Amino acid sequence: MYSFKNDYSEGAHPRILGALMESNMEQLEGYGEDKYTVKAVELLKKKCGRDNIDVHLLPGGTQTNLTAISAFLRPHEAVIAANTGHILVHETGAIEATGHKIISIKVNDGKLRSEHVRAALDEHTDEHMVKPKLVYISNPTEIGSIYTKHELEQLSKFCRSNGLLLYVDGARLGSALTSEENDMKLSDIAENVDAFYIGGTKNGALMGEALIICKECLKEDFRFHIKQKGALLAKGRILGIQFLELFKDNLYFDLARHSNDMAKILKEGLCEAGYSLLTHSPSNQIFPVLPNEVIEKLEEKYMFYIWQKVDEDNSAIRLVTSWATKEEQVLEFIQELKRI
Amino acid sequence: MYSFKNDYSEGAHPRILGALMESNMEQLEGYGEDKYTVKAVELLKKKCGRDNIDVHLLPGGTQTNLTAISAFLRPHEAVIAANTGHILVHETGAIEATGHKIISIKVNDGKLRSEHVRAALDEHTDEHMVKPKLVYISNPTEIGSIYTKHELEQLSKFCRSNGLLLYVDGARLGSALTSEENDMKLSDIAENVDAFYIGGTKNGALMGEALIICKECLKEDFRFHIKQKGALLAKGRILGIQFLELFKDNLYFDLARHSNDMAKILKEGLCEAGYSLLTHSPSNQIFPVLPNEVIEKLEEKYMFYIWQKVDEDNSAIRLVTSWATKEEQVLEFIQELKRI
Amino acid sequence: MYSFKNDYSEGAHPRILGALMESNMEQLEGYGEDKYTVKAVELLKKKCGRDNIDVHLLPGGTQTNLTAISAFLRPHEAVIAANTGHILVHETGAIEATGHKIISIKVNDGKLRSEHVRAALDEHTDEHMVKPKLVYISNPTEIGSIYTKHELEQLSKFCRSNGLLLYVDGARLGSALTSEENDMKLSDIAENVDAFYIGGTKNGALMGEALIICKECLKEDFRFHIKQKGALLAKGRILGIQFLELFKDNLYFDLARHSNDMAKILKEGLCEAGYSLLTHSPSNQIFPVLPNEVIEKLEEKYMFYIWQKVDEDNSAIRLVTSWATKEEQVLEFIQELKRI
Amino acid sequence: MYSFKNDYSEGAHPRILGALMESNMEQLEGYGEDKYTVKAVELLKKKCGRDNIDVHLLPGGTQTNLTAISAFLRPHEAVIAANTGHILVHETGAIEATGHKIISIKVNDGKLRSEHVRAALDEHTDEHMVKPKLVYISNPTEIGSIYTKHELEQLSKFCRSNGLLLYVDGARLGSALTSEENDMKLSDIAENVDAFYIGGTKNGALMGEALIICKECLKEDFRFHIKQKGALLAKGRILGIQFLELFKDNLYFDLARHSNDMAKILKEGLCEAGYSLLTHSPSNQIFPVLPNEVIEKLEEKYMFYIWQKVDEDNSAIRLVTSWATKEEQVLEFIQELKRI
Structure with a gap:
């Protein structure tokens, strides 16, 4: 039986295993402070076209979402997501388990637009309700659609002028950015959102997601949150080596x-x-x-x-x-x- | 410079990388439902000498501790740990972040004994204080000492007669069980405690810990907790393959x-x-x-x-x-x- | 300007202030262990027609909801509520702040029925999603409708045969039970649900809600939860005296x-x-x-x-x-x- | 039997009941937006000698502590408290239940000094440990001692130069400020700390604590937190009327x-x-x-x-x-x- 069930049925791309093999017996610093991770981080900054971003490598998507979102929000702040949003249904209430409500917005094509967000804002008027603060989108969405640059810019503009954070779940970001309908680069994402992640697990890595924090005030102390949520691997090298291999040439995009x-x-x-x-x-x-x-x-x-x-x-x-x-x-x- | 800083400075034992390599292009079920994980779980049950235990493979130690402990406790219940306990100081408040207090007990040799636990119980007398419920020990402890079978049995007996759960952090359990002063087998641990984990990260795996749940009432719905805390890897195979390799002969113990x-x-x-x-x-x-x-x-x-x-x-x-x-x-x- | 804004615009019914006055200089035990609270609890059991229930007096509705629901659920369990449910929108994410998702069900008349609950169950099939566990209803609902005995019995039956808890927010329960369309007594509520509360704040008390826990396994250690959530008043007498006054004759129902x-x-x-x-x-x-x-x-x-x-x-x-x-x-x- | 068990054995001071009585049938805004609460807030600002502070009235001490501290801290931040601190042992883990560790410091006289805090800072050096952020003290302490102005100033200075928040639990603040050894006024407290509360429950009120937030960045959206934690009474008037009565002349201090x-x-x-x-x-x-x-x-x-x-x-x-x-x-x- 051949499986079209998902994009994580096989192990890792052979080049990734090769890279792990080659560096295997080197003694390296733990917890993502090894030279490979440092290089991977630098490389990802370059690929995003910006130096003033922070990059953290985490093991999986649910963990990246919950670690980032709970770090970014105060207790009374809530997330706005499309009804198809992965965090809304398919992460076992991981966001709520950190204390935050997700406001669900019904959309037809999986994509949130500023009018949807405005409607949510209009319904949340005082301290008897949560305060909407972070807009969560996925690109591609859970039903395969992708955002155009114009759509992202419009949403970004709306969020910025309304004091909202914009976060992109990029579990399959490679697929979005190499789609024939895509008109964005990594740098466009980085410019328009406050944080996003570049998924490795669903694009050839054993596991691993690269979280990019663009907004200055969200960066502080982030490693504390990674550790507290159990996402700081002792052998952080595993993530660094993989992302280095994926991005040192265009492997990541070729695979996508x-x-x-x-x-x-x-x-x-x-x-x-x-x-x-x-x-x-x-x-x-x-x-x-x-x-x-x-x-x-x-x-x-x-x-x-x-x-x-x-x-x-x-x-x-x-x-x-x-x-x-x-x-x-x-x-x-x-x-x-x-x-x- | 040669490092004696820790036991996770290198990658994985070559046999583990070999096993990952060999199975790499097989299409497998995700989320730990692949055949390798199933086999690893069966093997670990056998090694523990019991069939009525549940085995779950998680990526890291902090995550295993926080997932297990938060799943086992009700909101008002607390953990008792030695002042040297890893969860107490070196996990960035991960347990408290799930809502539970850790009661610290000063000990000299890193080991909790029933008199320590009794003292904690005596101080917690009513609903104005947390209710001590789970006793957390590490074997070996964070300062290298190990529990004898007699010590574990005494502690276990005390816990059982006082309605307490006994949990062993086995991040370096291999080292304890192969110590020349050790008089226990995996089956002795399994018999005397309610849950424990067998650490892979610090004994030759890329990463991974095997959580063993012995007490019946702690087993229900445990996979929900793994997912909610972000510990359910899409490519769960990585953990299964590694534990299978470590335990299919005596590699785990040989390395320790x-x-x-x-x-x-x-x-x-x-x-x-x-x-x-x-x-x-x-x-x-x-x-x-x-x-x-x-x-x-x-x-x-x-x-x-x-x-x-x-x-x-x-x-x-x-x-x-x-x-x-x-x-x-x-x-x-x-x-x-x-x-x- | 006369206000029809809500049912808590005035202070307390004069008889309640009188009772507080009369007992004011008596020295009494703190934390709800005074003789008035003890009597009020006994009286409420009698009014509910059952002895095997636990009664706790808490200061307010949101606090009662969050204390009860977080005490009753394990971390991965979720609440099912009608889209009009008070906890869903008007309690600032209080339930989510304790870690639990609320699954919203669109209904027209504010009332949840077994087919709604079944639909929610059908959509939650595995550990990637929360596990629906507690059905929250309000009687009267937030839009004024009330449940008939038959409706409550049907819902109760469905919940019991599906391992779900049934909880009634009775912020205005007096109004429901004295409605000309009502066919239930307190004892009918107590028989059909696992826990509910009898609202005092909106029916003549200064403040105060009486939580009734009917299901045996939900009773254990409940006072720990009250204290932990900040709801255990030092002068618990205030609540006891008020509920005693409201229920010693039919004042509560007369006011409603x-x-x-x-x-x-x-x-x-x-x-x-x-x-x-x-x-x-x-x-x-x-x-x-x-x-x-x-x-x-x-x-x-x-x-x-x-x-x-x-x-x-x-x-x-x-x-x-x-x-x-x-x-x-x-x-x-x-x-x-x-x-x- | 006469009781010296605590300072909340009786009801409220007769003048307080009188004030509740007198205003009882007035229709007032709910949730602390009534005219009495507004006046009480203004009065308390005046008594604190500052206009740029926020005042919120909450029902009880544990609730005030947990609401304030959880609102002020990010998830990885911890509290430092003396080993006698009320929040450490006698609030059923209420602070930990909101996700934050309390670092206990052994002191002899119940009072924290800068050297104690420094020691805690020195032990918390990186992201594997929580980040100490808020220093919790009680005045008077749980063993009856009080802070001198010099002691508070020293501690305040240390906290400010180390980026720490200073919070005073004033459950019995009246007793401290009217002690014959006291050399502080309310305005001295307000000047030296970031937030504190003036306890009503233990000084003649039915219940109620006035939280004063002095530091600008802690003020935003605080009412959301009060509501979320269940502390926003529908009949907030009860608190406003009481504090107005206590502070309109010197009743509060006379009683203490x-x-x-x-x-x-x-x-x-x-x-x-x-x-x-x-x-x-x-x-x-x-x-x-x-x-x-x-x-x-x-x-x-x-x-x-x-x-x-x-x-x-x-x-x-x-x-x-x-x-x-x-x-x-x-x-x-x-x-x-x-x-x-």
Whole structure:
């Protein structure tokens, strides 16, 4: 059975394992103070086009979200997120466990816009309600859509003029930034948001996310929060070595582009076979709508999630491609689909 | 400069990297539901000599402590720990950040005994004070001492008859269990405590700790807590593969024994050179007391922590050996010491 | 200006002040262990028709909700509430501040039913999501509707067969139980729910809510939680004396009935004047829909909240009556309305 | 049996009940926005000799401590307190429940001095430990001692030059400020600390504490925190009316002075009878050391706490006087003591 369930089904890109291997017996400082992490941090600053940002490497996405958000907010401050937001449903209440409410905003395409945020602000008028403070978005979103530069700029402008922080969950940021519909670079993200993370786990690393803190007042004492939340690895080198390898040339973006390319082939095949997609997704997660009996047949040979029921006879499934997805498997999947 | 600063200065034991390499391109389930993790869990149960225990693999020690302790306690319940306890001082208030007080007990040798715990119980008499509920010990302790089977049994008996949970931080459990003064096996730990963890990070793994939950009522829903605290790695395989490699034969214990052996050579050398030790330590951390000028000289060639001032002229340093410590380096250190 | 803004605009019912006065110079035990509190607790048990319940007196509603809910839940467990639920929006994230998510369910009449709860359960399937555990309802609801006995029994049955706790916020429980549409007694509430509170603040007390814990396993150590959350008044007598006075005869219900009667006169007057109500409310909060210019005129003489915009020209306002509302003021209001 | 157990055995000073009575049927704004609270706040500012402070009225001491401290600190920041500090032992871990560690410092006379704080700072050197941020002191302390102006100034100076906040728990501040050894006024406190509270519960109010926030950056959004922690009473008037009555002339200080006077008579009587005191206490709590058989005899007629064992035959007891303590009872106690 070949799996399109997610983009973390394989281990790490071979170059990453190679880098871990090569440096393995060197004695290095612990807790992310080793030379590889220092270099990775410098490199990431350069890639973001700015020197006045702080970079921290953490093991996973939920942990990055909860560590950052709880560090940034005072107890009465809340997060605003789209109803599809990962932190809202799929992180076991990790943000609430640190004491903060998430205000859910219903959107259709996974993307928050300033009018959504304004509506939330308008509803929170006094001290009997939480104070909305941080706007959480994902790029790409959980349903595969991506933000344009214009959209991000508009949202950023609104947040800044309303005293709100803007935070981007970039678990699959590579896929967004290498999408053919994308018009942003890392430096555009860094310029427009207060903090964001560049996901490694879903783009070829064993694990690891690079949190970028852009806003000055959010930087202070951040390592205390990493340690307190259990995210400061003794062998922090593991994260530094991986991010160094991913960014020292363009490996990170090459891997992401490959996953997008594979998704594109899938989309084209689905289209040719006459099927539609539930959402417009120019990234590495796609949501084809298929007849239930077709899905059942496919399940004999492939692994994937059934996303949602569309009507009595049809459901949307989620297909995720990755740096490790093989083109022949993608082509075979399409043939199989057409055969059915 | 050679480092005796800690036991996580190198990467992972080569066999571990090898195992990661070998399985790297296999597509596996995420979140610790892969076949390697399943096997590792089964193996660890066997090694603990019991089937009715739950095993969870988490990335690091602080995270294991905070996830377990916050899952086990109700909001008003507190932890009792020795004043040297790692959670008390060196985890940035991680336990308090989950809402629980730690009651500190002053002890001389790092070990909690039933009389210490009783004293804490006697002082907490009503609802104006927290309710002591979980006794936290480390084996070996933070100053290198280890518990005998009799000591653990006594403490366990006291805890059970007083409605207290007993939890062992086993960040260096391998070193304790392979110490020449040790008279316990993994199964003795499992029999006498309610939960404990077997540390991987400090004994040859890239990272990873195996939490063993022995008490039935503590098991329910534990994976929710792992996820909520950010400790559920998408590529949980990394932990499973490592623990499988460490325990499929006796690698885990072999590595720990080596670190103890290296510490023993150091101790003997220090003794021959006429120096005393601050604490009785039969494990892989030793605390020699040296004249300050000797320390300064040693610092030119070696890295280690200065542990505490002993008097005007002397201080105790901490030397840590590990699975990766080379015998020739140890011998050279002693020669250097004698030369000075 | 006469106020229909809420039911806590005046101080306490004179009999309550009298009782405080009379006992004032007696020396009594602190922290709710005085004889008046003991008697009030016994009396409340009797009124609930059960001996196997625990009764605790706390200063306010938000504090009762947060103390109870955080005591009842483990860290990964969540609350299910109607979108109108007081804890969801109007308590500044008090529940989330104790670490728990509230799952919001959209309902039309303020009332949760088993199908709503089932839908929430169906959406929470594994450890990547919180575990729904406590169903929070208000009676009357925040929009004035009340539960029938049958509705409560159905919900109770569903909760019990699904391992869920059922909790009733009874900030205005007196109004619900003396409504002409009500078919329940205190004992029916006590029988069908796991915990609930009888509100004093909004029914004639200076402040104070009586929390009733019915489910055995929720009772243990509850006073620790009261103290930890700052709700254990040194002069707990204040609460005991008030609840004793309210329940020693039927004062509590008499006051509530009066507030309902005043609301009824208002409703009839509004109806006669040709206006409709936004919600069906047989309790002491009513929500008439009025033309905006009428509202503006009324605002010159009366205080009340504008609840929501209905269309370009009309809005719903909230009128709240209380134990202290004077019939002549109600009649005058109606005359004023008709005059306009 | 007459009670010297504490200073909250009686209800409220009659003038306070009178004021509640008089204003009882007025319709007032809720949540502390009524005219009485507004006046009380203005009055307290005047009494503190400063206009640029914020004043909030909260129901109780534990709640004031937890609300203020959790609002002032970021998640990794900790409190420094004397080992006798009320928050450390007698508030059921309320501060830890909001996520913050309390660093305990052993002192002999209940008072923290800059050298103690410096020692705590010296031990907390990096992100593996909490960051000490707020120094908590009580005046008078829990063992009856009081701070001199010089001591407070020194501590204040140290805190300010080390980026620490200074907070005073003034549960019995009236007793400190009217002690014959006191050389401070309210304005001296306000000048030297960042926040403090003026206790009402233990000095004649039904309940209520006035929190004064002096430091500008701590003021923002404080009412959100009061609401979130359940401390915003719907009938906030109760607190405003009481503090207005206590401070509109010198009632607050008169009551406190009376309690000190009663304690002084007790001390003199004890001295004459040949007994010593455990601590030097110029305030309304004293700790005489008495033979155990004398204590047993006294217990037949009086209520008080046995504070601690001194040796085999002697123990210290705690005697607390209050605004309501009657001189004849004090004299009778001494006679009784001499008779024994």
